[in-house]
Amino acid sequence: MLWKRSAVLRFYSVCGLLLQGSQGQFPLTQNVTVVEGGTAILTCRVDQNDNTSLQWSNPAQQTLYFDDKKALRDNRIELVRASWHELSISVSDVSLSDEGQYTCSLFTMPVKTSKAYLTVLGVPEKPQISGFSSPVMEGDLMQLTCKTSGSKPAADIRWFKNDKEIKDVKYLKEEDANRKTFTVSSTLDFRVDRSDDGVAVICRVDHESLNATPQVAMQVLEIHYTPSVKIIPSTPFPQEGQPLILTCESKGKPLPEPVLWTKDGGELPDPDRMVVSGRELNILFLNKTDNGTYRCEATNTIGQSSAEYVLIVHDVPNTLLPTTIIPSLTTATVTTTVAITTSPTTSATTSNIRDPNALAGQAGPDHALIGGIVAVVVFVTLCSIFLLGRYLARHKGTYLTNEAKGAEDAPDADTAIINAEGSQVNAEEKKEYFI
Secondary structure (H helix, E strand, C coil): CHHHHHHHHHHHHHHHHHHHHHCCCCEECCCEEEECCCCEEEEEEECCCCCCCEEEECCCCCEEEECCEECCCCCCEEEEEECCCEEEEEECCCCHHHCEEEEEEECCCCCEEEEEEEEEEECCCCCEEECCCCCEECCCEEEEEEEEEEEECCCEEEEEECCEEECCCEEEEEECCCCCCEEEEEEEEEECCHHHCCCEEEEEEECHHHCCCCEEEEEECCEEEEEEEEEEECCCCCECCCCEEEEEEEEEECCCCCCEEEECCECCCCCCCEEEECCEEEECCCCHHHCEEEEEEEECCCCEEEEEEEECCECCCCCCCCCCCHHHHHHHHHHHHHHCCCHHHHHHHHHHHCCHHHCCCCCCCCHHHHHHHHHHHHHHHHHHHHHHHHHHHHHHHHHHHHHHCCCCCCCCHHHHHHHHHHHHHHHHHHHHHHC
8 A cells, every 4th residue: 555655656746847847848939921932941949848849730730740750741841950949840832822820839748839820922923014005196095004913912003104103093902713812903094295205104013022123014105196397597697698508307206208398388499509408408509589488397197297487688797898999089188188287177087988887787879978078079179279369369469569669659640650660670770789
């Protein structure tokens, strides 16, 4: 009876020691996230373990590994490390069905467990853009739809045009048949113009499974529009005798056909001097008859457009006086007037005649210059007549004075003549006597 009682005491003593030692043993696990098709590593650690077994089981409570012994026949599941302190296994080529809660068990008294949740990310498929039909006419309303499937959780779709994000879009999310993944789509509506031709519209899919490398789909727009026309002259101030090139700059899609040049609503009047080369109109040398309105017309399959240029041919400005006899006349006049002491007036007249600014830009005869020359000639003539009169008057007075000497006291004309002759004789006698 005593030995039975002793055996029971020993049994409870051993169980107490085991229970006391197991109180410091806890399995530790972490949740794992993996992309579909990747490899998941499940790790269970125990800091204090007295040779107690560890076990991994799947969400269906099927044992995967018991210590280092494989319990489930699945080639995707492999042992990574097995010891008294750690049990790690790997699951390769993970699928969406592998997602769930996995359990690590530590077989103590009682058994202790730790849960690890395996999250599998569904990778979105490459997006596709639909709704574009080439070409699109300018002013039409365009509707583009971007769609992607297989994402878990649902992916995000963003639109970009010329690297600028477009916010005003429609978004739709639908659950796939497997009830695990999603199909998402986004619709973009906008009215196109000629500036959209050649522009790339991008649909970008963002998802955490893509590792910051989004998937994109791109659609390059092709917009057809009527031509736009502009005429560019080779010089802003065309002058007579100079060449002129008018360039007809036309843009359109399809590319406009060769342009058509007209003048004042009709054909070019001088084909030999007005040469059309491609989109250029080359006028070899300008004259006044070229003045008018020149028109350039460009046409494509969408429509027609034109531009006009009003040509005004300017005179060549005169920078030098004409070579005439006027300078020599002016020089002679100046010489004469200076000798007569009326040089201030003549100098002023001369300065007016020689002022090039007074003649610049005049195409006809200069009436002011001709009037000035006539005035100078008249003035010189009058001065000459005046001087000649004074000279003649002075000589005539001297003659009368000599003739009248000795005749002042004569009672009559005959006596005066005799006295005058006597005076002359006396004068000669006196002259001879003096000598």
